Amino acid sequence: MNGFMKRFLLIMLGIVVWVVVWVAIYDQVNVWLVRHAPGNSAYKLERLLTRAEISETPILGSSRAETCYAPSVLGTNVFNYGISGSCIRETLFHLRMVLARKKSGDIVVNLDPWGFAYYGTEKKSGFAGSYGLAALESNVRKELPAGLVSLSNWLPGIRFQGRLRANLTAWLNARKGVTKKVDHGAALAMRSRTEQEWKVIDATLKPVSFVGPNAAAREELEMIERLLKERSDVRVFWVVSPASPSWKRLYTGKRDLESFLSGLKGQNHVVNVLMDTGFNADDFVDPTHLNLQGATKFSRLLKARIESL
Amino acid sequence: MFLPVVFGVYWFALARSVKAQNVWLLLASYVFYGWWDWRFMGLIAFTSGVSYLTGLKCADGQRHRRFWLVVSLVLNLAILGFFKYCNFFLESTASLLQMLGMKANMPVLQVVLPVGISFYTFQALSYTIDVYRGKITPVRDWIAFFTFVSFFPQLVAGPIERASNLLPQFKRSRQFECDKALHGVCLIAYGLFKKMVVADTLALYVDQAFAHPALYNSTACLLGVFFFSFQIYCDFSGYSDCARGLARLFGFELMLNFDRPYLSQSFGEFWHRWHISLSSWFKDYVYIPLGGNRVSFHRLIVNIWIVFLLSGLWHGTSWTFVAWGAVHAVFLTSGILRRRYWPSLKLPSALSIILVDIGVFAAWMLFRARTFTDLKAFVGRMADCEFFGSMMATCAGLGPMVLLFCFLAVGLLLLSYVVPRDCVFRTTKARVAYILVVSFVTIFFAVPSGGEFIYFQF
Numbered sequence A: 001m002n003g004f005m006k007r008f009l010l011i012m013l014g015i016v017v018w019v020v021v022w023v024a025i026y027d028q029v030n031v032w033l034v035r036h037a038p039g040n041s042a043y044k045l046e047r048l049l050t051r052a053e054i055s056e057t058p059i060l061g062s063s064r065a066e067t068c069y070a071p072s073v074l075g076t077n078v079f080n081y082g083i084s085g086s087c088i089r090e091t092l093f094h095l096r097m098v099l100a101r102k103k104s105g106d107i108v109v110n111l112d113p114w115g116f117a118y119y120g121t122e123k124k125s126g127f128a129g130s131y132g133l134a135a136l137e138s139n140v141r142k143e144l145p146a147g148l149v150s151l152s153n154w155l156p157g158i159r160f161q162g163r164l165r166a167n168l169t170a171w172l173n174a175r176k177g178v179t180k181k182v183d184h185g186a187a188l189a190m191r192s193r194t195e196q197e198w199k200v201i202d203a204t205l206k207p208v209s210f211v212g213p214n215a216a217a218r219e220e221l222e223m224i225e226r227l228l229k230e231r232s233d234v235r236v237f238w239v240v241s242p243a244s245p246s247w248k249r250l251y252t253g254k255r256d257l258e259s260f261l262s263g264l265k266g267q268n269h270v271v272n273v274l275m276d277t278g279f280n281a282d283d284f285v286d287p288t289h290l291n292l293q294g295a296t297k298f299s300r301l302l303k304a305r306i307e308s309l
Numbered sequence B: 001m002f003l004p005v006v007f008g009v010y011w012f013a014l015a016r017s018v019k020a021q022n023v024w025l026l027l028a029s030y031v032f033y034g035w036w037d038w039r040f041m042g043l044i045a046f047t048s049g050v051s052y053l054t055g056l057k058c059a060d061g062q063r064h065r066r067f068w069l070v071v072s073l074v075l076n077l078a079i080l081g082f083f084k085y086c087n088f089f090l091e092s093t094a095s096l097l098q099m100l101g102m103k104a105n106m107p108v109l110q111v112v113l114p115v116g117i118s119f120y121t122f123q124a125l126s127y128t129i130d131v132y133r134g135k136i137t138p139v140r141d142w143i144a145f146f147t148f149v150s151f152f153p154q155l156v157a158g159p160i161e162r163a164s165n166l167l168p169q170f171k172r173s174r175q176f177e178c179d180k181a182l183h184g185v186c187l188i189a190y191g192l193f194k195k196m197v198v199a200d201t202l203a204l205y206v207d208q209a210f211a212h213p214a215l216y217n218s219t220a221c222l223l224g225v226f227f228f229s230f231q232i233y234c235d236f237s238g239y240s241d242c243a244r245g246l247a248r249l250f251g252f253e254l255m256l257n258f259d260r261p262y263l264s265q266s267f268g269e270f271w272h273r274w275h276i277s278l279s280s281w282f283k284d285y286v287y288i289p290l291g292g293n294r295v296s297f298h299r300l301i302v303n304i305w306i307v308f309l310l311s312g313l314w315h316g317t318s319w320t321f322v323a324w325g326a327v328h329a330v331f332l333t334s335g336i337l338r339r340r341y342w343p344s345l346k347l348p349s350a351l352s353i354i355l356v357d358i359g360v361f362a363a364w365m366l367f368r369a370r371t372f373t374d375l376k377a378f379v380g381r382m383a384d385c386e387f388f389g390s391m392m393a394t395c396a397g398l399g400p401m402v403l404l405f406c407f408l409a410v411g412l413l414l415l416s417y418v419v420p421r422d423c424v425f426r427t428t429k430a431r432v433a434y435i436l437v438v439s440f441v442t443i444f445f446a447v448p449s450g451g452e453f454i455y456f457q458f
Helices: A003-035 A041-050 A063-068 A088-101 A128-134 A164-176 A195-203 A215-230 A245-250 A254-264 A292-308 B002-013 B018-036 B038-058 B065-099 B117-133 B142-150 B163-171 B178-211 B218-249 B267-273 B276-287 B297-315 B319-341 B349-368 B372-383 B400-418 B428-445
Strands: A057-060 A078-080 A105-110 A180-183 A186-189 A234-240 A268-272 A284-286
Touching: A003 A041, A003 A164, A003 B178, A003 B428, A041 A088, A057 A088, A063 A105, A063 A186, A063 A292, A088 A105, A088 A215, A164 A180, A164 B400, A186 A292, A234 A254, A254 A268, A268 A292, B002 B018, B002 B218, B018 B038, B018 B142, B018 B163, B038 B065, B038 B117, B038 B142, B065 B117, B117 B142, B117 B163, B117 B276, B142 B163, B178 B218, B178 B400, B178 B428, B218 B349, B218 B372, B218 B400, B267 B276, B267 B319, B267 B349, B276 B297, B297 B319, B319 B349, B319 B372, B349 B372, B400 B428
Parallel strands: A057 A078, A057 A105, A105 A234, A234 A268
Antiparallel strands: A180 A186
8 A cells, every 4th residue: 555545545534533523413413403392203203102101192193183283272281293294004103102101091193084095005104214213212113114214213413313404493493483383292384375375286186085904004903902902091082183175075085984983983082073164274274284273273173072072 | 335345446456457447447337337227237338339349440441431430320329219219209299190180199118218328328429439530549448448438437427528538548557646536535525515415405495496386476486496507507516526526536537517607608608618528529529510610600500509409309308408408599599699790799797697697597497397387387477476475485385494595505505616726626634624624514404315416317
């Protein structure tokens, strides 16, 4: 090895060390931001999956859970664990994890009106990498569906607990509500759409049906049913939140959804507000997600329904 | 892992033999290419073989030289035409027949576009043509030639190298030089910064603005065009910088492909600074054989239009790309007319740069919008002149943080222009400091799961 090569390799070693150090610092900055931002997906996963006990009423589900349920309206000890990009597959996994950690009380599970459309398919939910922090726990890791724990969860700085921009936005929202109002994990959109915007959005809508559970999903549901039979101290509420009038007109799965929900009763309680006519376009930020106004209205309605049961 | 292994074996085990180094690079390049899709290794080998053999036959003094040149052109362009343009022409023919009221049952072929085919085909063709013209002597070392066509740093997105520049470097012995290698690392770091920090950040906004222009205001659309202009520049020039940097690590010099194109004072100058390897290829192998500018005025305009329409077609299989080429032909034609009829009309440099940038940025709309329908919707929204509105409408629905990061990304890019290149690359300490600063910025501001390089699709 000649002198020039030695010099080059030494310099490259120094550069690599520099990069590794800053990547580690970047990683820690992200971890700090995540842990101080209740609206952040990675925060929610860590909180949900790594604490020994869950005392609050958790709300589980997708972005529809995250944006449609206002915890401060629902009660005093409620936390919104809705994670954008979750499919029912992830939600059922979280429900099992919660049942293992919750001593007694209520659990709210949001069911999307398209049901099990993506269960067991190749569609990757957007938050899969957010298991980064939570996946450090061995008991969580062994439960995670195959493929969701990957090398990217382990390499410093590449762990996908969020990119700096996204984590910074979530942290700022938690402090000041820059783009969304963060309410105990809920990210409530502070805007509604103009008539012109609705025209464009509605023009892109397509018919949607309800897809029932496949074999793997039925197995998962049976597992949850068995767990609930042993847990008379826990109530699970399956809730279907509202959708916009134009979206509802194209929805073809009403009967299939009701059939599925009626099969859930017994160990569960069902609140189906999907076709409720009390919500108009002003309550929505997009056809399937309520805004702050709509979420407040829906949460009051849900609270009344739960209290009546 | 690929790069350290290739680099290590190349310099530690094979430094004494140029031939061994070439063989190693050839193997590495084919493994690199095969990683994308192993099925197309045969295709690049075939292109290389055809060009190598026809090159031998095209040399001065050979019989039927012109025949073998035609064979090379036909075979290589046929392969490119089939893989890249087959479905485009079938679909266009079907549309035309339907417009004329005729039934069109054209077959739809599931043809996968091999990565880099536009680049390496042009590179191989330039060799055969240069041999025919007597500019270079044909290469007898097939390993050197195959490596020249498939050289992995520039294989998938250029620069399109000339045989006269790159081939002799495969024959020469290469010595490791620390400063040259560090300069290469500087280029790689800068290329990654341009791609992962600037281009991928801007893509977040651009994708939204172009996908749903009707949901946002005219300001969002204008910003979309502005950001896309920098996105495509950083995406493409970032790859070129990485390619040049990687080549330097192995002791090779690739040509400069971008030379601050948005500082051009005329559209002609823009094409001497943007994708230099492609524009010079079209100049040498299409424009000049057509007569160049040594023809009548009208013929000159026709030549320019032919070159730019072909250039547009090279970029993509959609009529929007051809229209983009046509727009640039209009720009150049207007420049020629200005010089012919108003030679005294001269604008201040700054104004010239701004006007050229406005024209170039506006033309990028054709490049970005995939169809004329999308373009119409986008331009229509801009023409509504609704520049003010809600913050969300201006931020393309993404929030002010994304917009802030986009401006920051463009600001960082412009800041990098302020640093004089001679200063940065003069000493080892300056190079190392440059690498450390750029890597720091990239770590904190990169969009890690950003998209593929735009020009990979060509």
